[in-house]
Amino acid sequence: MSGLPPTEPLLQVTDLRCLFPVRRGLLDVLARRRHAIHAVDAVTFDLQAGEVLALVGESGCGKSTTGRLLVRMLKPTSGEIRFRGRDIANLAGSELKAFRREAQIIFQNPFEVFDPRQTIGSSLRQALDIHAIGTPAQRDQRVHEALEGAGLSPPAAFLARYPHELSGGQLQRIATVRAMLLEPRLLVADEPVSMLDVSVRAEILNHLLDLRGRYGTAIVFITHDIAVARYVATRVAVMYLGAFMEIGTVEEVIDRPRHPYTRALLTNTLSIDEELPSGERIEISGDPPSPVNLGAGCRLAGRCPFTMDRCRTETPRLRPVGPDHRVACHLVEETNAIASPAIPAPPQSATPPRPSSRV
Amino acid sequence: MNEALAVPLPAARRRGRARAAWRAYAASRSGVIGLVMLAVIAAAALLAPALAPSDPFALGAARFLRPGAEGHPLGTDHLGRDVLSQILYGARLSLTIGFVAAGIAAVVGIVVGSIAGYFGGWVDVILSRITDMFLIIPAFFLIIVVVATLGNGIIYVMVVIGLTSWPTNARLMRAQVLTLRERTFVQALVALGESRSRILLRHIVPNGIQPIIANSTLQIASAILIEAGLSFLGLGDPNKASWGRMINDERASIMTAWWPSVFPGIAILVTVLAFYLIGDGLAQALSPRERQSGT
Amino acid sequence: MTTPNPLLHVQDLSVVYRAGEGAIHAVQDVTLSLERGRSLGLVGESGSGKSTVAAAILRLLPENARITSGSIVFDGTDLAELSDRNLDRLWRWRQLAIVFQRSLSALSPVHRVGHQLDDVLKLREPGLTEAQRQERIVGILRAVRLPDRVLRAYPFELSGGMMQRTMIALALLCTPPFLILDEATTALDVITQAEILREMERLRAEFELTTLVISHDVGVINAIADSVAVMYAGQLMEVAPKERFFSAPAHPYSKALIASVPRLRGQSGRLTGIPGTLPELHNPPPGCRFAPRCPHAMPRCSAAPPPLYQIAPRHTVRCVLYDQHPEQRP
Numbered sequence: 001m002s003g004l005p006p007t008e009p010l011l012q013v014t015d016l017r018c019l020f021p022v023r024r025g026l027l028d029v030l031a032r033r034r035h036a037i038h039a040v041d042a043v044t045f046d047l048q049a050g051e052v053l054a055l056v057g058e059s060g061c062g063k064s065t066t067g068r069l070l071v072r073m074l075k076p077t078s079g080e081i082r083f084r085g086r087d088i089a090n091l092a093g094s095e096l097k098a099f100r101r102e103a104q105i106i107f108q109n110p111f112e113v114f115d116p117r118q119t120i121g122s123s124l125r126q127a128l129d130i131h132a133i134g135t136p137a138q139r140d141q142r143v144h145e146a147l148e149g150a151g152l153s154p155p156a157a158f159l160a161r162y163p164h165e166l167s168g169g170q171l172q173r174i175a176t177v178r179a180m181l182l183e184p185r186l187l188v189a190d191e192p193v194s195m196l197d198v199s200v201r202a203e204i205l206n207h208l209l210d211l212r213g214r215y216g217t218a219i220v221f222i223t224h225d226i227a228v229a230r231y232v233a234t235r236v237a238v239m240y241l242g243a244f245m246e247i248g249t250v251e252e253v254i255d256r257p258r259h260p261y262t263r264a265l266l267t268n269t270l271s272i273d274e275e276l277p278s279g280e281r282i283e284i285s286g287d288p289p290s291p292v293n294l295g296a297g298c299r300l301a302g303r304c305p306f307t308m309d310r311c312r313t314e315t316p317r318l319r320p321v322g323p324d325h326r327v328a329c330h331l332v333e334e335t336n337a338i339a340s341p342a343i344p345a346p347p348q349s350a351t352p353p354r355p356s357s358r359v
Numbered sequence: 360m361n362e363a364l365a366v367p368l369p370a371a372r373r374r375g376r377a378r379a380a381w382r383a384y385a386a387s388r389s390g391v392i393g394l395v396m397l398a399v400i401a402a403a404a405l406l407a408p409a410l411a412p413s414d415p416f417a418l419g420a421a422r423f424l425r426p427g428a429e430g431h432p433l434g435t436d437h438l439g440r441d442v443l444s445q446i447l448y449g450a451r452l453s454l455t456i457g458f459v460a461a462g463i464a465a466v467v468g469i470v471v472g473s474i475a476g477y478f479g480g481w482v483d484v485i486l487s488r489i490t491d492m493f494l495i496i497p498a499f500f501l502i503i504v505v506v507a508t509l510g511n512g513i514i515y516v517m518v519v520i521g522l523t524s525w526p527t528n529a530r531l532m533r534a535q536v537l538t539l540r541e542r543t544f545v546q547a548l549v550a551l552g553e554s555r556s557r558i559l560l561r562h563i564v565p566n567g568i569q570p571i572i573a574n575s576t577l578q579i580a581s582a583i584l585i586e587a588g589l590s591f592l593g594l595g596d597p598n599k600a601s602w603g604r605m606i607n608d609e610r611a612s613i614m615t616a617w618w619p620s621v622f623p624g625i626a627i628l629v630t631v632l633a634f635y636l637i638g639d640g641l642a643q644a645l646s647p648r649e650r651q652s653g654t
Numbered sequence: 655m656t657t658p659n660p661l662l663h664v665q666d667l668s669v670v671y672r673a674g675e676g677a678i679h680a681v682q683d684v685t686l687s688l689e690r691g692r693s694l695g696l697v698g699e700s701g702s703g704k705s706t707v708a709a710a711i712l713r714l715l716p717e718n719a720r721i722t723s724g725s726i727v728f729d730g731t732d733l734a735e736l737s738d739r740n741l742d743r744l745w746r747w748r749q750l751a752i753v754f755q756r757s758l759s760a761l762s763p764v765h766r767v768g769h770q771l772d773d774v775l776k777l778r779e780p781g782l783t784e785a786q787r788q789e790r791i792v793g794i795l796r797a798v799r800l801p802d803r804v805l806r807a808y809p810f811e812l813s814g815g816m817m818q819r820t821m822i823a824l825a826l827l828c829t830p831p832f833l834i835l836d837e838a839t840t841a842l843d844v845i846t847q848a849e850i851l852r853e854m855e856r857l858r859a860e861f862e863l864t865t866l867v868i869s870h871d872v873g874v875i876n877a878i879a880d881s882v883a884v885m886y887a888g889q890l891m892e893v894a895p896k897e898r899f900f901s902a903p904a905h906p907y908s909k910a911l912i913a914s915v916p917r918l919r920g921q922s923g924r925l926t927g928i929p930g931t932l933p934e935l936h937n938p939p940p941g942c943r944f945a946p947r948c949p950h951a952m953p954r955c956s957a958a959p960p961p962l963y964q965i966a967p968r969h970t971v972r973c974v975l976y977d978q979h980p981e982q983r984p
Contacts, residue, residue, distance in 0.1 A: 058843035073550055100552035112543035115562050130552050167931045178551075197699035198870070199914050202927030209924075224844070227916040231925045254918065268848035270873030271918055272900050284845050288813075 008085065010185060010218050011047035011070065016040055016079035018065055022292055037291045039065040041242035042079070044318065049185065052212065052219040054233035054250075056226045056265070060291065062242040063222045067188040070220060071103045072096065083186070101131050104179035108191040110171035114163040120174055121159030127181045146177045150207060169200035173207055180211050187212075188220045193228070205232050226265055230254055235324070238262045241291055241299045244318055248325030258327045260284075260304050298330065306331045383644040390640015396633035404450035411444035415600045423616045436609055436619035446626050448600035453630055456517050456586045457579035463521025465575050468528020469564060475529070476536030477559050487533070490526045498523035502585065506594045513596050516589060520582045528571050528578075535567030573641040580634035587627050602627050661832060661864045662688040662711070667724035669706050669715065676936045680706045683724070683959065684890045686866075686883055690831075693858065693865040695879025695896070697872055697911075701932045702885040704868045708834045711866075712752055713741055728832070747778050751825035753818070755837035760821060761809040767820055768805030771827065778828050794823045797860065798853065815846035819853070826861060834866045839874060851877045872915055876900060881968065884908050887933055887943040889959065894969040904971040907944045942972070950975055 022035035040062045047053055055063040068074045070081060076089050083103065091099055107113050114123050121143065128139040147155035150173050163171060172192060179187060189208060193201040209232060212219055221232050229236050230250055237247040238261065246259040257263045264282040284303050298304070298311040310330050318326040321336050384390050403410065412430050418439050426434040426442075433442040475486035498520075505519045539545060540563065548558050589595045590603030597604065602623035609619035669681040681703040688694050698704040709715045711726055711733065726733040728749065733741060754760055761770055768791065775787045782790070795804060798819045804812065812820060818838060825833055835854070839847040855878055858865060867879050875882055875896070882899040884891045884907065892905040903909045910928045930947035933939055939946065941956040948955070954974060963976040 058845075071550055073546065097552045100550065105547075105550045107543050107547060109543055113547045115544050115548075115566070117565055118562075126548075126553070127551050130554075169931065175547075182551075198872075199699060199911055199928035202914055202925035203929070205925055206927075225916070227918050230918065230922040231916055250922075264845055266918065268845045269918060270844075270848065270851075270871065270877050272872050272876045272912065272915060273917065273919060 009046040010049040010051075010084060012080070012082040013043060013045050013047075013070070014080040014082070016043040016066070016069060016081060017077045018062075018069055018074060019077045035292050038242045038294055039291075040069060040076075041294070043239075043242075043244055045237060045244070045247060047186075047218050047220065049218055050212065050216045051235065052209075052221055052233045054221045054223060054226075054229035054236045055239060056223055056229055056236055057239035058224055060241070060288075061239040063239050064190050065242075066239070067105065067190045067220060067222050070186070071105045071188050072099065073105070097131075101182045102184050103186040103188070104182060104184040105188040105190060106172070106175050106179050106192050109195055110168045110175055111163065111195075113175045114171070116163055118162075119159065120161050120163065120166070124159075124174070124178050124181065127178050131182060133182070142181060146181055147174075150174075150177050151203075152177075167200075168196050169203060172196060172204050176204070176207060176211065180215065180217070183215050184217060186220070187217050188222070190222045191224070192221075194224070201228075208232065226254065226269060227271075238265065241288065241294065243299065244326075244328060246325075246327045246329075247318065248322065252322060252325040256325075258321055258325070258332045259329050260306055260331070261300055298328075380644060384640050387640040387643040389636040390643065393633045393636025393638075393640060396629060397637060400450055400630055400633060401454065403447050404454050407444075407447035407451060411441070411447045413441045413444050415440060415444040415448045417441070417444075423612070423619075426618050433622050434616075434618045436605070437612055437616070438608075442605075442619050442622055445600045445605055446602070446622060449602040449605065449623065449626065450630070452513065452599050452601050453583045453586065453627075456513060456520070457583045457634070459517045460520035460524065460582035460585075461575045461578040463518060464524035464578055465528055465571055467522070467525040469532050469568065469571060471525065472529035472532025472534075473536050473559055473564050473567075476533040477540060477555070477563065483533075486529075490529045493523065494526045496523060499585065499588070502589065503592070503594060506589060511589075511594055511596050513586075513599060516586055516595070517582075520585055524578050524581065528574060531570045531574060532564075532567060535570065536563055539563045539567050569645045573638055573645060576634050576638035576641060580631040580638075583627065583630055583634075659690070660687045661690045661729060662686075662866070663725075663727045664707070664711070665725045665727070667707065667710060667726065668722045669703070669710050670720055670722050671716075672718045672720075673936075678935045679938050680719070680888050680935060681710070682888045682938070684885070684888075685962070686890070686893070688832075688864055688866060690864050691862060692880045693867055693878055695867045695869065695875035695882045696885065697869060697875050697882060698885035699870055699911075701887055701935065702870075703888040704885050705836055707885075708752065708836050708866065708868055711834065712746060712750055713738065714752075747774070747825075747830065748828045749830050750832045750834070751828070751830045752834040752836060753821045753825050753838040755840050761817075763809055765808075766805065767807055767809060767812070771805075771824060774824060775827050790827065794826055797826070797857065798823045813846075814842050815850060818842060818846075818850050822850075822854070822857065826857070829861060831862070832864045832866075834868065836868045837870070838867075840869070840871070847874075848877075854878055872900075872912060884911070887938065888935065889943050890972060891944065892969075892971040892973075894966075894971075898966065898969055904965060904969065904976065905973050906948050906950050906975070942974075 017038070018040040019036040020039055022037060024033065024035060028035065043062075043066060045053070055066060057063045065074065069076055072088055072091065079089075081088050083099065088099055114120065124143045124146070125139055128134065128142060133139065134142065143159070144155045147153070147158055152158050152170065152173060158166075158170075158174070166174070176192070187208075192208070193204050196204065205228070208219065211217060219232075221229070223229060226236070226238075233250055235248065236250050236253040238245045238253065238259065240261050246253055246257065246262045253262060254266065257266055260282055261284065264284045267282055283305060284300065285305075288303070289299065296315050297313050298307075298316050301307050301311040304311070308330060314330070316328040316330050316333070318328045319333050320326050321332060327333075412432065422435060422437055422439045424431050424435040426432065428434060431441050431443065433446065435441055436445070471486050471490060475483045475490075501523055502516070502519045506515055509515050536559075545558060545562060548562060586595065586601070587603030587606070590601040591607045593607060595601050595604050605623040606620045609616070613620050664684060664686040667681055667684045668679070671678040671680055684703070684707060686694065686696070686707070696704045696707065706715070706719070709719075710721055713733070715721075721734055724734065728745070733745065736745070761767070771791050771794075772787055775782065775790060791805070792802065795802065800816065800819050800823065804816065804820060809817065821838070839850050842850060851874065854865075857863065858878075865878075867875065869875055879896055881893065881895050883893045884905065886907050892899070892903070892908050894904065899908065900912065903912055907928075910926070914925060914927045916925060928947055933943050933946060939956055941954075941958050942948070942960050945951040945955040952974065960972050960974045962970050962972050964970050965976055
């Protein structure tokens with residue numbers, strides 16, 4: 001299906017960085033200071049063909065930016081994104097257009113993804129027209145079949161509609177259909193269900209998985225809800241302020257999390273199985289640091305209950321703690337015993353967390 | 360799992376946007392009044408040959424006949440020309456100048472504004488500075504200079520008015536484009552691989568054009584006033600029936616024969632008012648953006 | 655279902671919005687009861703009408719909305735019968751307060767937080783001196799665990815969590831016995847949300863609050879509600895104590911809703927959802943509004959709204975599946 005030797009990944013991301021310059025005041029200009037937000041900071045990972053990787057994190061962690069970099073809606077400041085062996089960072093013109101056919105993206109707000117003045121049919125046809133796929137008659141046929149296959153039946157009823165006449169769930173399914181009309185090898189799904197009602201999410205997610213089964217598309221699934229990752233992904237990466245904290249299989253990261261931030265996320269996620277999490281929960285106290293000009297040191301230094309001196313001066317790197325499980329944390333690195341799921345107790349004499357508004 | 364459209368859409372929504380747009384416009388009383396007034400004026404202009412009692416330039420009737428005289432419902436002027444006929448034909452001139460001038464201003468403004476807004480960078484800087492320069496120019500004086508030097512045919516008048524009114528449209532369009540550029544549907548088109556020029560032409564401009572339309576109604580009114588002013592100053596085309604020229608010709612005798620100057624004045628007033636009212640109606644129709652999203 | 659001496663009892667409340675070509679029946683015959691000191695969670699998806707119920711209680715409905723039927727009895731007084739002026743002068747904020755979701759737009763961006771709190775207190779309790787107001791404000795800030803420096807800060811300088819604490823402080827300024835939380839934690843990140851919810855539990859005990867918690871997130875409801883009420887498309891479907899609701903939900907919609915929530919433990923096969931879409935609220939189906947999507951729908955479901963059946967103490971459900979129970983409470 002992919003025509004590649006089985007071991008070569010579809011996507012190889014190495015040291016990906018994306019900096020957004022921040023406006024400088026007069027004093028900064030005089031002092032030759034440049035401020036930048038490290039939206040994506042040295043991100044490295046692989047993605048195999050047909051795999052589903054969930055990128056999990058809170059708003060501002062860089063997951064959406066990473067997604068856009070992968071489909072070249074943004075240009076990286078530095079680093080490599082190898083798609084089927086080629087670096088896409090500097091593609092332009094017809095090469096970029098050819099790449100776009102292979103890497104698609106669906107967005108969070110289904111009400112905003114279609115031109116409000118265009119019918120659904122016209123928007124869908126356009127995807128095929130842009131890349132001159134088949135003859136015009138064949139394109140109409142494909143659109144028809146795609147709608148049918150997505151359970152949007154009868155297709156003729158949807159073709160003539162305008163976006164404002166449809167529900168969020170319908171629009172998101174149509175958006176997915178449009179992206180998949182090109183049969184891309186990579187699909188970035190940027191919070192595709194966050195704005196939809198809970199009861200409607202399943203159909204979108206299941207539709208995505210069906211398409212992945214049919215076309216072998218690899219999916220990068222971006223979400224702030226780690227519980228959803230269990231249902232769609234095979235691997236999970238947890239991001240915080242632009243960097244990967246932990247990456248591994250769904251079982252490893254969700255059932256045996258090692259990074260304090262991942263554990264904080266999991267133990268603070270509300271569930272209906274139990275009331276307010278208490279006891280074993282990990283607290284991340286205080287407010288996040290400013291994302292501008294993050295210095296060296298762990299991003300969670302001071303907020304993490306396990307902060308050590310080393311955490312303030314040396315940025316932790318992703319290191320393996322299991323066969324498919326990497327964690328960026330000094331404490332985990334130092335106390336790591338292979339396959340030990342025990343949660344270490346906070347060191348007694350560790351530097352206390354910054355005073356916070358929390359008790 | 361088949362998703363049939365569970366509930367048939369109510370009839371009103373099937374023709375959705377066109378009907379809703381008209382209803383929103385019709386909700387504004389001033390808009391409707393303005394439209395009616397314009398319809399009357401346009402009818403008068405179109406049917407001038409049929410409605411006019413005589414050729415507007417025909418001399419010969421008695422001078423300064425009072426309104427209500429036989430064959431001259433609005434009287435005659437100092438040369439014996441029928442006032443009503445001149446007013447009807449004058450409507451043609453005013454409407455033509457209004458629409459053409461505003462049309463030129465709209466097209467130039469849209470082109471400059473959208474290119475500046477979409478491509479950004481140096482293109483934007485250069486085009487914005489050019490726009491600013493044109494804003495600084497006192498339009499009326501430039502028009503006078505052009506007309507005085509090149510001639511007073513209405514072509515010059517229309518083009519010059521158009522070329523001095525486009526900057527506001529350009530600014531409006533640029534602002535619209537800057538916002539639309541960031542909208543998700545535009546980004547989705549970029550991600551699909553659509554070309555920049557097609558995105559600009561077929562998606563951004565049509566979605567951003569509404570303020571230009573509203574502004575253009577005001578510019579039509581303004582163009583009519585400028586032409587009237589030019590003609591009043593004697594710089595207009597003397598071979599055309601023009602309300603401004605009528606006022607200029609007859610103002611010397613306004614104390615004794617008021618009708619040849621007052622009626623054209625009323626005509627200008629009514630026409631300009633009509634366009635302002637239409638602009639009002641459009642502003643109301645376009646501002647609360649009816650975004651009917653689903654659930 | 656009326657509990658003895660509830661603090662708030664809403665009976666057969668209906669709200670209609672006038673819109674364009676017709677009327678939207680946003681809330682239909684909703685009956686709720688809140689016992690003193692307890693917390694009722696009102697859960698529903700978009701279009702359920704839950705926020706409209708909250709707005710109706712405090713009479714914060716928009717211009718084009720009208721309460722077409724029902725009563726809102728708070729501590730013996732029918733709020734729906736009061737004049738706007740009376741409601742505002744005596745009840746709003748002093749007896750009933752609300753915390754919204756979009757806090758950043760609830761405070762003026764150009765005034766410091768302390769100034770705004772002071773303004774509200776001045777308005778609501780004009781009898782206090784400036785010193786007394788300061789004391790009250792500082793006390794409230796301490797209660798919600800905010801540092802004093804928040805008083806001198808502008809709203810944009812506060813993080814999401816601090817903003818919500820500020821909104822809670824604002825709501826508690828006049829120590830009202832009743833508080834509505836309308837999606838109060840929805841815009842917060844996971845960790846901050848858990849923190850704020852824990853705070854609310856503590857404050858609820860400390861201030862002896864009765865709360866109405868509105869959320870689309872059943873996890874939030876599970877965290878801080880004692881009983882749960884479920885709304886769908888403007889109709890109330892079920893009311894139950896929390897434990898029963900999650901262990902033995904009665905209404906088909908409740909079951910489907912709970913089943914569609916992704917879990918961190920247990921089976922992780924395919925997610926289930928509810929096929930279909932919301933009914934048109936312009937022209938709602940005459941009977942149960944969930945019938946078009948309900949796997950157990952019968953013809954009589956669409957004929958008329960099902961009566962309310964009591965199937966256990968404090969557990970009522972509006973579904974004809976429970977018609978076997980001889981006891982019916984209309």
